[in-house]
Amino acid sequence: MARTDIQADARRAFDVLKSGGSAILPMDVGYSLIGGSTPSLIRIFDAKQRAEHKLNAMIGDNTMSEDLHDLTPEQRDVVNCLTKERGLPLGIIAPAHPDHPLIEALDEEGLRRSTRDGTVCMLLNAGAFHAEISRLSREECHPLFGSSANRTMQGTKFRVEDIEPEIRDVADVIVDYGLRKYHLYEKSSTLLDLSEMKVVRIGSCYELITDALELEFGISLKQAA
Template identity: 45%
Template sequence: MPTLDIAGDARRTIDVIKRGGIALVPNQTGYAMTGAMLDPLQKIYDTKRRGSHKRNAMAADLETQREMMTLGKREQEMVEAITVDFDLPLGVIGTFRADHPLLVKLGSEALKASTAGGTIGNLLNAGPFHKELTRLSLEEVVPLFGSSANLSGTGTKFAVEDIQPELLAIADITIDYGLCRYHTYRRAGTLINFSTMQVVRIGACYELISGVLKRWFGVELPADPGLDVLPSGHLNEFALKSVQ
């Protein structure tokens, strides 16, 4: 008998989100808070005490990312090599179609809070629960936006018991799957802007992602300066360079 009821948990979660609720959900790169419309997203934002420059991210499957983003052929091949061929989690930032049904459903105000510079962020391939939830998201046109389940500046939480009480209190449903797979990195997922070819955040599986891009695409990512130098993994601006 399976330990987890992934299909049932995803079904209950999407139903809560549909009704305007907030869900606290597991990803292999850390726990996240998610909603589908402006009010719950604003509540998450306010409770986290986020800075005005921060944007919501979107949980998505590869089909959604392909439909929504307008990446070049080579850049899309990079995304799929990382997430499909090598089965790694990845935060993909790129230009997008504002007329995608999920973004239309989200609404213009919430979309403004979830985009910057004509780009949007999609979290891909973050585990079995993420896979089922994002499948339902696309199938039932329920956008999944939000951010990590932690007060701003306190770091990603990899276990529910480490999440601050303020955030636990606003969740209408909590899916607790224990310790997240990539907790050893002590950072959230890696973020790359594939429209500008810049690393935005060094995070989980960064060295593996770097290896894929260098070996198969001739693209070299900046070196990770380490947790002591860059605890959160966020970079101001590091352009990728082609390997000579």
Template identity: 45%
Template structure:
């Protein structure tokens, strides 16, 4: 018992995913399940009973976001106000650099399942452990992708004991840090597509994010109808266009 050893836990996660495994790890917005290899990510997809059109998100940090995403100056200002000034979690959807070493290291089938057109979703400010894992991955040129650690449609889990057994069985390592920081929102990350300035999903800290965008940038986001009316928070599916 005692304090969590974040650096040691991050190394365990890094070693597991670089060996081709899958992990469950804590984030401020709930528990996530992630991997690097296509095989491990597919295993998670099957365990989650996730529809094929659903996208992976890249687990990132601010530095990786700046290197990978290509945003206009105003859009970047908004991301900076939310993630740097207010230190809030945000999943940023934006055009990306396919030639960035971390993106280029994503296997073709995984990249196809992680992008929509010319955009890639990346979580920024996922929490201290995720930040350290991403730092190690970034340094090694290793991608880290995933989604929430739950059966599809059952909502984000904020304690390991609430994660369903098929998800636990699909991973090689579970890191348990107890109840997560933003559990009171009962939703995963807020996702904003900065290529269209649309809210993809209403999630954690949406009230604070909405206030920043209205007060500082004059942008009024859709009103949250509440969890009873919109449990998932999705206003738009982050999916590939129909063909």
């Protein structure tokens, strides 16, 4: 059996996404169902039976976030500490520059489904495959959005075989890398609203994130109601 080839697999998946398709991709925080166009995101919403008010998260890396998000030096320091120094996966919610090419690439419906009050949620540091497909997205200026590969409220899936058939059926390509790194958490990424330093969702590595922020910055995170 051939070993996995992250560059080739990411390229294959990205080409499908760039052509408007959808893909199930291996992130350290669980498998994600990602779309490369507004029609694909609508198909994903329908398959997941996702509530209309729920937003997509953007796939990205620190370099993309540095250009796209409008952060203070202190907020950027927090992100770098958690993702670069501590090596933790993190979903960040922060204001985005509306004139960034990746934002301008979205149509009106894509913006409505993927942004709120000028903010964009972006998943950072979710493993080697995530890093490679984020690089392709950034360098080829084609935004990728999505959410966990599961029906709504049915829990993050850490093996492809655990993903519901109706979710697998909507994907034009599935990249199966076996059991994902943070499966013991049984949760996707922790989501942090940087504007308010508020936890929107408790997820993988939450206790490591809160401990690092207390130790490094003296920050005690608020929790969303």
